[in-house]
Amino acid sequence: MTAPMHRRGFTLLELLLALSIVAALMVILSGGFRIGLTAWQRGEERTARLDRDRSLVVLLEGTLAGAFPYRMAPEDAEQPRLLFEGLPDRLTFATLSPPLPTGAPAAFSVVSLAAEPAGLTLRQQILPSPVPLDRVEPILIDTRTTALRFRYLGQEPESWEDAWDPSRDDALPRAVEITLVSSDGHRSTQQSFTVPIQASGL
Numbered sequence: 001m002t003a004p005m006h007r008r009g010f011t012l013l014e015l016l017l018a019l020s021i022v023a024a025l026m027v028i029l030s031g032g033f034r035i036g037l038t039a040w041q042r043g044e045e046r047t048a049r050l051d052r053d054r055s056l057v058v059l060l061e062g063t064l065a066g067a068f069p070y071r072m073a074p075e076d077a078e079q080p081r082l083l084f085e086g087l088p089d090r091l092t093f094a095t096l097s098p099p100l101p102t103g104a105p106a107a108f109s110v111v112s113l114a115a116e117p118a119g120l121t122l123r124q125q126i127l128p129s130p131v132p133l134d135r136v137e138p139i140l141i142d143t144r145t146t147a148l149r150f151r152y153l154g155q156e157p158e159s160w161e162d163a164w165d166p167s168r169d170d171a172l173p174r175a176v177e178i179t180l181v182s183s184d185g186h187r188s189t190q191q192s193f194t195v196p197i198q199a200s201g202l
Contacts, residue, residue: 049184056120056142057193059099060178063111064195066097069172070108070127083127084172086152086164089115091176094127100139102126113148120145120180146188147181153194172197 071080085092091113098109099122106126112133114121122140125133152164152173164173179192 045184049182049189052144053180053182053189053191056145056180057191060113061193061195062097063095063099064091064093064176064178065198066095067093067172067197068096068108068199070094070110072128082166082170082172083110084164084166086150086166086173086176088150088162089148091150092133093172098124098126100124113150115145115148116141119143120148144182144184145180146183147179149179151177151179153177172199 067084070083072083073080083092083094092110094108094110096108099111102109102124104126108127110125110127110129110133112121112123114123118141120140120142121138122142123133123136124139125131125136151160151162153160153175154173155169155171160177161173166172175194175196177192177194179190181188181190183189
């Protein structure tokens with residue numbers, strides 16, 4: 001008879017070595033997963049930020065492109081004045097394209113864009129209206145816009161101005177340049193765009 005064969009098992013050292021290799025692989029894989037997840041989240045945040053910025057630009061472009069030389073007579077004046085106030089950080093104008101639909105049918109709306117402590121503030125009111133625009137509740141407050149600046153193009157090429165006085169030229173500017181500075185708490189971005197005003201020659 002032959003002696004029974006003894007099967008050789010794993011030693012404690014081999015078992016510990018195998019467990020160490022598995023643990024190291026798990027650490028490497030979990031680290032890679034965390035890096036990938038962080039990159040994906042940042043990509044999603046950046047996409048959402050770009051979509052929001054683009055939506056805001058489209059809204060402002062459409063509203064300002066419909067600017068119209070609407071004239072009204074203030075209480076303290078006999079002659080009608082052009083409804084347009086252009087300052088470095090505030091713009092008020094009449095438009096055929098209000099940013100949001102009005103509750104009643106109206107040909108013209110007055111819109112105000114301003115840099116306020118809360119952020120970019122947009123007000124809208126149908127015309128004519130006895131209620132002053134500064135008493136109207138904002139329809140949009142963009143808290144991520146931390147700074148807002150306007151420049152106005154005169155009749156001469158490259159004649160950009162920081163403010164526009166319609167009583168001087170009795171006309172709308174040819175274009176308005178808007179600069180928006182946005183912040184998401186981590187970084188700030190700045191974008192500038194120019195909106196031509198088709199009704200400037202009317």
